[in-house]
Amino acid sequence: MKEVKHVVTAEEQGTRLDKWLVDQTEDVSRSQIQAWIRDEYVEVNGKIEKSNYKCLEGDEIHWSIPEAxxxxxxxxxxxxxxxxxxxxxxxxxxxxxxxxxxxxxxxxxxxxxxxxxxxxxxxxxxxxxxxxxxxxxxxxxxxxxxxxxxxxxxxxxxxxxxxKTIDRKYMAIVHGEINHEFGTIEAPIARDPKDRQKMAVVEGGKDATTHFKVLKVYRDYTYVECVLETGRTHQIRVHMKYINHPLAGDPKYGPRKSLEIDGQALHAGHLAFTHPTTKERMAFDQEPPQEFLTCLDEIEKRT
The missing domain is CATH 3.30.2350.10 (Pseudouridine synthase)
Structure with a gap:
């Protein structure tokens, strides 16, 4: 991981962030720079900014990029x-x-x-x-x-x-019993300042909104449907942890003791979009895999 810090000079003031980074790097395209910014490898004064951010004199810009x-x-x-x-x-x-x-x-x-x-x-x-x-x-x-x-x-x-005209619905098994039918989580997400391998709810991060509906409540667990309004990295996993209902089996954001499932119990079960050519609205649904369904059976037996 290459980490670089630089302070914007008076001559550089007013330059777009992505253009400024192109000028600081060698053999890196502007589209790659924009991907770095989008993936939150770039911070301005400790905050995430967009590619079109206009740099100000004295701005401290920090970027940590995986070696290609x-x-x-x-x-x-x-x-x-x-x-x-x-x-x-x-x-x-x-x-x-x-x-x-x-x-x-x-x-x-x-x-x-x-x-x-x-x-x-x-x-x-x-x-x-x-x-x-x-x-x-x-x-x-x-x-x-x-x-x-x-x-x-x-x-x-x-x-x-x-x-935001594409519909995406996810099924998830989360820890804890949610005692209300619907919920909306609006909390900005960025890289965890304490652990760059994780995402977290961070002030100044990118806006993120997740809606959820309770499908069934079990003892110690809840089966929910999540609808993404935004698509941030690990959004559902981070948001559900934020409200103290982390996903079952999640090795990064969940508790050590969980259901016996290899990775988070999360399934993208519904997708709908407008066809690029025919303009027809298309919708697809897919049941969770057997391992996910087995977990539901196990917690059903405990209830």
């Missing part, structure tokens, strides 16, 4: 559960344990490797490491994910995400 390692992406014959496919989009049901795109420590076996074997035409907007990937779900989160097969489709789907 050359990586070749080759297609891999990995089975995929394809829920829907046409010339523009693919909707897949990602299994638990599969990483969406290559990164340090996950050079093979990702969803991208499988997609490249299945489909040679994927959008190139997100570069060689993330072809077709419009949005992500965590490694141990299962469920529905949309993939763009061309740049036109990618732009349309990304715009829908930004405009």
């Amino acid at each position: 390692e050359p990586m070749e992406i080759s297609p891999e014959n990995i089975p995929l559960h394809i829920v829907y496919e046409d010339v523009d989009v693919i909707v897949v049901n990602k299994p638990r344990g599969m990483v969406v795109h290559p990164s340090a420590g996950h050079e093979t076996g990702t969803l991208v490797h499988a997609l490249l074997y299945h489909c040679h035409d994927l959008s190139g907007i997100n570069g060689v490491m993330r072809p077709g990937i419009v949005h992500r779900i965590d490694k141990d989160t299962s469920g529905l994910l949309m993939v763009a097969k061309n740049d036109k489709a990618h732009t349309s789907l990304a715009d829908q995400l930004a405009e």
Whole structure:
């Protein structure tokens, strides 16, 4: 991890944050810089700012960037559960344990490797490491994910995400008994200042809103449906921990003693969007995997 700090000079005042960073780095594209800012590797005076932030004299800018390692992406014959496919989009049901795109420590076996074997035409907007990937779900989160097969489709789907017109619903098993039917969590999320490997509710972080509905209350656990209004990293996991109802099995944000499940009990069960070409509203639903359902059976027996 490369960490750099710099103080903005009088001559640099008024420069956009992303442009300023381009000027400070070598052989790094503006789109990559914007990805760093979006992924919250960049702080201005200890706070997260957007790419279009205008730098002020005296601003202390700190960025910590993982060292880039050359990586070749080759297609891999990995089975995929394809829920829907046409010339523009693919909707897949990602299994638990599969990483969406290559990164340090996950050079093979990702969803991208499988997609490249299945489909040679994927959008190139997100570069060689993330072809077709419009949005992500965590490694141990299962469920529905949309993939763009061309740049036109990618732009349309990304715009829908930004405009909050894509519906995403998640099923989750959380610790504790929630005694009300609905809830909304509005709390800004940023990298945890005490642990850069985690996200947390942090003043000055990016706005984040999660709505939830209680599906069933068990002894010591609650089965909930979460609806994302924003799509921050680990949003549901961080927000549910914030209200003292962390996800069962979550190794990063949950308690050590939990249900016997490998990773957080979280499933992306519903996805709806407007088709980039036909403009038809499309909706998909997928049941949680067996491991998730087994956990529900186990806590049902205890109740």
